[in-house]
Amino acid sequence: MSEQRLVRPYGDTTGDGMVQLSFTLPLPHDKVAEGAAAQLAAKMGMDPALVVHAKPMGPDFTFFVVYGRVHHLVDPSLVEVVERDYPLLTPKEVNAAVKRSLRRRLVVVGGCIGTDAHTVGIDAILNIKGFAGEKGLEYYRELKVVNLGAQVAVPELVERAVAERADAVLVSQVVTQRDAHLLNTREMSAAFREAFAAERRPLLVVGGPRFDETMAGDLGVDRVFGRGTTPGEVASFLVHRVTTRSAA
Missing domain, CATH: 3.30.30.60 (D-lysine 5,6-aminomutase beta subunit KamE, N-terminal domain)
Structure with a gap:
């Protein structure tokens, strides 16, 4: 001991x-x-x-x-911390896992909801230039990325996720006055639960500097990522959860 x-x-x-x-x-x-x-x-x-x-x-x-x-x-x-419960994969390993498990491209829809106009976070994860020396999800051959940008209304996000048959929805929230990031996230998760059956709902992932990673359950999302998160971490999580779901 x-x-x-x-x-x-x-x-x-x-x-x-x-x-x-x-x-x-x-x-x-x-x-x-x-x-x-x-x-x-x-x-x-x-x-x-x-x-x-x-x-x-x-x-x-x-x-x-x-x-x-x-x-x-x-x-x-x-x-109390949220430990990573999935392996970190290289882009090559991510592509191979998606191709082997889904036999199609994994679809990711992302954006900033509400009045948040700060796209630096979502762009760091999705754009090919990436963050911290890692390429963004657009770089991954077996991932289809739809970046909706800033100030996306929740109904618009849900509608696009339905149209794209999204496997995952990524939302970045930087503006946090009066806990707007928490209110927006709860609104988003409620909208997706209303629009999708439980077994068909895309993974809901949020990130931003003011989020507490332990709050995923309270916010109604599958994962919360905090500051310093890299594209590789997000890609590895998506592959882990989506391929596990498809194998169930």
């Missing part, structure tokens, strides 16, 4: 508890604003708290960086 290990943040020396925090206050930049920033950090448990950077953001807002010590401990054994 491994020994329980509690950890504390590291700043200048091991276990000193030093952390750096950034935030914006709706105050013009002056000494009162800096004092308010220090007060906020202190209420969050930083002691001492030092304002190391302050920059006006227009006439009525100020951006702060605060450096200070916290006294909290973290138990890594209590952290």
Whole structure:
């Protein structure tokens, strides 16, 4: 049995508890604003708290960086994560698996739903240029990719998925004011469950920097991918789930 290990943040020396925090206050930049920033950090448990950077953001807002010590401990054994339960495949292996299992191309429909106009995430996964040195899904010979781009209405996404006979639907959400990414995702998953029988519904996959990967069940999707996800990870997941479903 491994020994329980509690950890504390590291700043200048091991276990000193030093952390750096950034935030914006709706105050013009002056000494009162800096004092308010220090007060906020202190209420969050930083002691001492030092304002190391302050920059006006227009006439009525100020951006702060605060450096200070916290006294909290973290138990890594209590952290919940979503472990990868499928093998990472090369593009060649993905193509071979699709051809062997489906005997047709695997169809992927993707886009940004709602008012989200930030396509950098979905493009990083779908476009051939890819991300982090990996080619996007358009590069895979046995995958048919339909990228709908930005600001796609949920009914339009469902309609296109039906028309394309999609095996998987990928949605990227970057804009997150007032939890819009969660509301949009729940709306999307409900629409697909209404439009498809359970055994025919395409895989629903969402991704974005503010998603919690453990929330797939709560959001009604099959997988949530967070920041730093590469095209190869997504392609490997799709092949794993679609080929497993087809073999069932």
